[in-house]
Amino acid sequence: MSSSAAREKVVTDIPLDQQLLNACAALLLLLSFAMLSQRRIVSLVSLLAVQGAVLAAATLLIAWRTGEGHLYFSAALTIALKVAFLPWLLHRLIRRLQVYWDTEPLLNISATMLTGIVIVVFAFGLAQPITHLASTATRDAIGIAVAVVLLAFLMMITRRKAMSQVIGFLSMENGLFFGAMSATYGMPMVVELGVALDVLVAVLVLGVFFFQIREQFDSLDLHHLERLSERR
Amino acid sequence: MRPGPIVAQALEIAVALAAAPLFLGWVNQCRAWLANRGAPSMLLPYRNIRKLFHKDAVLAENASPLFRIAPYIVFGTMVVAAGIIPSLAGRLPLVVAADAIALVGLFATARVFLSLAAMDVGTAFGTLGARREMMIGFLAEPALLMVIFVASLISATTALPAISAHLASERFTIDPSLAFIGVAFTLVLLAENARIPIDNPATHLELTMIHEAMLLEYSARHLALMEWASALRLFNYACIGFALFVPWGIAARDIGPFGLTLSIPVLALKLAAAGGGLAVIETVSAKLRIMRAPEFLASAFLFAVLGLLVHVLLGGA
Numbered sequence: 001m002s003s004s005a006a007r008e009k010v011v012t013d014i015p016l017d018q019q020l021l022n023a024c025a026a027l028l029l030l031l032s033f034a035m036l037s038q039r040r041i042v043s044l045v046s047l048l049a050v051q052g053a054v055l056a057a058a059t060l061l062i063a064w065r066t067g068e069g070h071l072y073f074s075a076a077l078t079i080a081l082k083v084a085f086l087p088w089l090l091h092r093l094i095r096r097l098q099v100y101w102d103t104e105p106l107l108n109i110s111a112t113m114l115t116g117i118v119i120v121v122f123a124f125g126l127a128q129p130i131t132h133l134a135s136t137a138t139r140d141a142i143g144i145a146v147a148v149v150l151l152a153f154l155m156m157i158t159r160r161k162a163m164s165q166v167i168g169f170l171s172m173e174n175g176l177f178f179g180a181m182s183a184t185y186g187m188p189m190v191v192e193l194g195v196a197l198d199v200l201v202a203v204l205v206l207g208v209f210f211f212q213i214r215e216q217f218d219s220l221d222l223h224h225l226e227r228l229s230e231r232r
Numbered sequence: 233m234r235p236g237p238i239v240a241q242a243l244e245i246a247v248a249l250a251a252a253p254l255f256l257g258w259v260n261q262c263r264a265w266l267a268n269r270g271a272p273s274m275l276l277p278y279r280n281i282r283k284l285f286h287k288d289a290v291l292a293e294n295a296s297p298l299f300r301i302a303p304y305i306v307f308g309t310m311v312v313a314a315g316i317i318p319s320l321a322g323r324l325p326l327v328v329a330a331d332a333i334a335l336v337g338l339f340a341t342a343r344v345f346l347s348l349a350a351m352d353v354g355t356a357f358g359t360l361g362a363r364r365e366m367m368i369g370f371l372a373e374p375a376l377l378m379v380i381f382v383a384s385l386i387s388a389t390t391a392l393p394a395i396s397a398h399l400a401s402e403r404f405t406i407d408p409s410l411a412f413i414g415v416a417f418t419l420v421l422l423a424e425n426a427r428i429p430i431d432n433p434a435t436h437l438e439l440t441m442i443h444e445a446m447l448l449e450y451s452a453r454h455l456a457l458m459e460w461a462s463a464l465r466l467f468n469y470a471c472i473g474f475a476l477f478v479p480w481g482i483a484a485r486d487i488g489p490f491g492l493t494l495s496i497p498v499l500a501l502k503l504a505a506a507g508g509g510l511a512v513i514e515t516v517s518a519k520l521r522i523m524r525a526p527e528f529l530a531s532a533f534l535f536a537v538l539g540l541l542v543h544v545l546l547g548g549a
Binding site for chain 2: 020144
């Protein structure tokens with residue numbers, strides 16, 4: 001009884017901004033699962049935008065809490081790139097390519113979600129030693145960041161359409177960003193700018209790829225890319 | 233034992249018995265309003281039950297005694313469950329006698345007898361309904377247990393009144409794990425009470441029925457008891473939800489006249505809000521195909537497990 005009373009004290013003593021940050025982390029995890037279970041590509045893009053917005057909110061919270069000026073810039077970058085520009089680009093691609101639905105994923109949705117739970121447990125275990133090493137106040141969220149990365153991996157593995165895989169890739173980048181932020185209060189500004197540029201270029205190049213793939217195979221299903229052949 | 237607690241306990245059960253059809257009527261009224269239909273009277277479920285009690289029962293020729301007994305068992309378990317759930321006060325004789333896990337067991341008992349009775353006569357629809365009910369049940373039960381486990385983990389006890397007292401006494405914090413299990417509980421409530429995404433309580437199409445299909449063979453007083461029992465089940469689930477997520481206003485210690493007169497209007501307010509919310513959920517969502525039901529309940533389970541994981545990672549550190 002005394003131990004539970006002691007723990008209760010710790011729980012109630014968490015300051016408000018920490019609580020909000022925990023809520024953001026939990027929301028990120030939830031959004032990852034929502035993306036895992038979503039069949040419509042249009043909704044996937046909206047979920048990605050929401051994930052970006054939550055990420056920006058978390059960044060702002062950490063910036064305000066620690067007083068690290070460059071985090072404000074990175075929050076602004078996140079909003080501009082991940083909430084506004086990339087979703088707009090993806091929506092445009094969807095309209096031009098006419099892909100609104102993914103085909104049935106390789107694993108059915110319930111099985112994917114149960115696998116997701118196992119992955120989250122694994123990620124939490126994996127993050128435990130890092131959590132002990134880190135000295136930031138936000139270190140509890142590292143496990144969630146690792147889980148978001150691995151869940152995005154799972155999404156890329158189970159989906160067939162190139163579009164959903166790109167969205168998985170972007171979600172993975174969100175997870176990495178959140179991980180860096182909770183472990184070390186963000187990467188240096190130069191690195192962050194570089195990563196943002198990389199993501200931007202990657203999506204632009206992949207957009208061109210989509211058109212090429214569709215021209216070759218009349219479909220965006222990556223299934224067709226699995227066989228090598230000399231013939232056209 | 234002093235007579236006070238027993239009187240209070242009897243009052244709690246009486247309130248549950250009286251309020252359950254009224255709550256059902258209120259939900260139906262809200263749904264009618266939201267759908268722009270003329271709303272039926274809130275008292276309609278009472279009138280229905282009264283009408284059914286005055287009719288003569290007709291039984292199928294090959295009905296076994298189980299078919300006759302089942303309504304009494306189902307109704308009885310729901311009444312006991314209503315006694316166990318701390319809807320008005322926390323320190324009543326029945327409330328402290330059983331914990332939340334026993335409560336889930338009681339619900340399971342009612343489900344088993346309902347399904348057995350549905351299969352007893354041997355009509356196609358009864359069997360179909362029973363099978364579907366069991367499918368929903370075996371998926372919903374782990375989710376409900378998981379919700380209860382997370383709540384017990386937070387408050388270090390499985391007794392429902394202690395959990396609600398603990399949650400009520402805590403300072404207000406933004407707890408993501410509670411939010412997750414709240415969503416999970418709502419999904420389970422919808423599935424277990426044959427509400428819209430899983431089953432349509434107002435349907436007349438036998439092929440899509442789950443709960444109603446099991447009651448097709450019943451008439452008169454048996455049907456009245458079954459309908460009363462399902463109203464009670466909805467009421468019970470709502471009260472479990474209140475005990476876990478809005479525990480304020482349940483008389484924790486004081487079970488004298490003052491505590492109870494305070495907690496009855498609070499319960500009425502909560503029920504009114506919950507009924508409105510339930511009607512909104514049912515109006516905005518479409519009924520799922522039965523094959524999508526496992527997905528729906530898997531997400532309920534997922535929410536509950538996420539609540540657990542988030543609590544372990546963020547709350548316990």
